Amino acid sequence: MNALPTSSLAMVRTLGLVAAICGALVVTAYQGTLASVEANRRLALEHAVFQTIPGAVHMRAFVATPAGIVPAEGAPAAAGERFYAAYDAGGRLLGIAAEAAAFGYAGEVRVLYAYDPAREAITGLTVVAHKETPGIGDKVIHDAAFQANFRALDARLNAARTALANPIRVVRHGTKRAPWEIDAIAGATVTSRAVGKAVNASAQRLLPLLAQHIEALRQAGGENGP
Amino acid sequence: MNAQPARPTPMEEFLEGIWRQNPVFVMVLGMCPVMAVTVSAVNALAMGLATTFVLTGSALLVSLLRGWVPREVRIATYIVIIASFVTVVDYLIQALSLTLYTALGAFIQLIVVNCIILGRAEAHASKNPPLPAVLNALGMGLGFAIGLLALGSVREVLGAGRLFGLALFGADFQPWGVMVQPPGGFFVLGGWLLLFNWLKKRQGRLQAERGTAHG
Numbered sequence: 481m482n483a484l485p486t487s488s489l490a491m492v493r494t495l496g497l498v499a500a501i502c503g504a505l506v507v508t509a510y511q512g513t514l515a516s517v518e519a520n521r522r523l524a525l526e527h528a529v530f531q532t533i534p535g536a537v538h539m540r541a542f543v544a545t546p547a548g549i550v551p552a553e554g555a556p557a558a559a560g561e562r563f564y565a566a567y568d569a570g571g572r573l574l575g576i577a578a579e580a581a582a583f584g585y586a587g588e589v590r591v592l593y594a595y596d597p598a599r600e601a602i603t604g605l606t607v608v609a610h611k612e613t614p615g616i617g618d619k620v621i622h623d624a625a626f627q628a629n630f631r632a633l634d635a636r637l638n639a640a641r642t643a644l645a646n647p648i649r650v651v652r653h654g655t656k657r658a659p660w661e662i663d664a665i666a667g668a669t670v671t672s673r674a675v676g677k678a679v680n681a682s683a684q685r686l687l688p689l690l691a692q693h694i695e696a697l698r699q700a701g702g703e704n705g706p
Numbered sequence: 707m708n709a710q711p712a713r714p715t716p717m718e719e720f721l722e723g724i725w726r727q728n729p730v731f732v733m734v735l736g737m738c739p740v741m742a743v744t745v746s747a748v749n750a751l752a753m754g755l756a757t758t759f760v761l762t763g764s765a766l767l768v769s770l771l772r773g774w775v776p777r778e779v780r781i782a783t784y785i786v787i788i789a790s791f792v793t794v795v796d797y798l799i800q801a802l803s804l805t806l807y808t809a810l811g812a813f814i815q816l817i818v819v820n821c822i823i824l825g826r827a828e829a830h831a832s833k834n835p836p837l838p839a840v841l842n843a844l845g846m847g848l849g850f851a852i853g854l855l856a857l858g859s860v861r862e863v864l865g866a867g868r869l870f871g872l873a874l875f876g877a878d879f880q881p882w883g884v885m886v887q888p889p890g891g892f893f894v895l896g897g898w899l900l901l902f903n904w905l906k907k908r909q910g911r912l913q914a915e916r917g918t919a920h921g
Contacts, residue, residue: 486776494775498783501767502790509794513801520804586812611812614745615887 524608525592529564532594532604533575536566540700544689549696561686566594571701575603576690580682584674587611589620593679595635595687597694601659602648602679605630610671617671626665626672634659635683641691643684650676719838723846729822730853730895731902736820739813740854741891747870749809750858754851756795756810758844760817763791765831765843772832784827785818792817822850853898860894861885 530536541552545560552562563578576597581590589612594604607621620626638645646660650673656663662679664672690697714722729735739757744750764787768775775783796814799807807814817823826846831839862868865885867875884890 486778490776491779494771494783495779495786497774498771498786502786505790506793509797513797516801517797520801524804609808614742614811 525564528592528606528608529566529577532577532592532606533566534604535568536574537569539564539566539577542697544686544693546689549690549693561682561689563686563690565697565700567701573597573694573698573701576697578682578686579608580678582674582678582681584610584612585617585670586613589617589671589674589678591675591678593630593682595683595690597690597697599632600634600636602630602633602635602683605675605679607675612668612671617668619665619668620671620675623665625663629656629662632659633662633679635687637687637691642688644680644687648676648680648683714838716838716841719841720845722842723844723849724852725849727846728849728853728902729846730850730857731899732906733822734899735825736822736850737895738816739820740857740895741888743810743813744854744857744861744891744894745865745886746809746862746868747855747859748806750854751851752799752806753810753813754847754854756799756814757817757820757822757850758847759795759798760788760791760820761823761826761843761847761850762840763794764788764823764827765839766836767791768827768831769834769836769839772834775832780828780832781824784824784832788823788827789818822846856898857891857894860897861890864894865890 526539529539541562541564542549543552543560543562550559561578563576565576566574568574574596576595577592578595579590579592581588583589587610589607590609592606592608593602595601596603605627607618610618610620612618612620633648634646635648636645637643644660646658648660648662650662650664650669651657652669653664653666655661662672662676664676723729727733730740736757739753743753764784767787768784771783792815795817799810799814826843830842834842859869862870863874864882865887867873867879867881882890885894
């Protein structure tokens, strides 16, 4: 096409060289920031757990598997459902927090919800990460009426303790009737649904696994002080 | 006037993006982040600095490689370079503050497609040695940051009654909510464009009145 075509070799050489330089750049940045990024994530998680479960001052991470509950440190990542048990200063179990995620309008919506084993209810919700439209989807973070859904959201298990007695579901704005229903935000229905779907899916998996072991978790609070 | 424009001095190179060719107020480029992240001064400033970093880093690399890049693969090359610097800045912001990272959301990754950056790589960095390329990019980046900050602070003050998160008015202040919504971005940008163009016109008139002092 051109009068003097560039040799393919020159193109491949340039692209290869640029890719190598850029690869080195990206890897260096990744390695260099990894430690602080992880420390930030840990702090943010702790902060989110303490915010979702008021009064909590220390927490322990566990993994729930069909075989039982094991501390998360050292457990293989994919072994089961990860959750956080939050304790007050006296080592009393205040609640359980777990992360849940589902796709919203523009990407994954990740939330942290609090479960109170004594009341068998979901008692709090914090949005951890999202890519929703500012001003619309991100209302789920602060909207008082939406947050009120999670003050005592029914999460009782069925008689066989294999699943929730009533699946948590999101209903159209203004039509919440049952304590296991979430009233969607008008105009942000897709994001509201994502939050409900995430919480339901996670609770359906985690809560049956937890049911037998609440007492063990209560005991675990005394094992290591804050 | 000169037939052949003289090579700009380093200072002129640096000031080009801040005043004469300001990306926000004169070239009106990269409007996506300008509208989207300028709901607060902190977000605006962080976005401006992140863009400056990407702009400067990619300008340096594009300029260093300018003799090596065949025309046929130049866009691919620039995009790879720009995307790499965006990834770097993405990690840096995560390491700095997750709150900020969450607030800026997808717009950090979207710096890749900010037209100022590819535009500068193509129009300036690929034709100039490293020093002028970096100075020009730095100026453009800071010009962009100033533009974002100008929008962000006005919108935060009017729309939330705060500046850099500090409450400015008493508890009785009723925030002008639309200013932190997308339409507010257009209103405030329109206001700034009006002011900027008026200033430029006035400057031109004053210079004309003073005679052709500058050759």
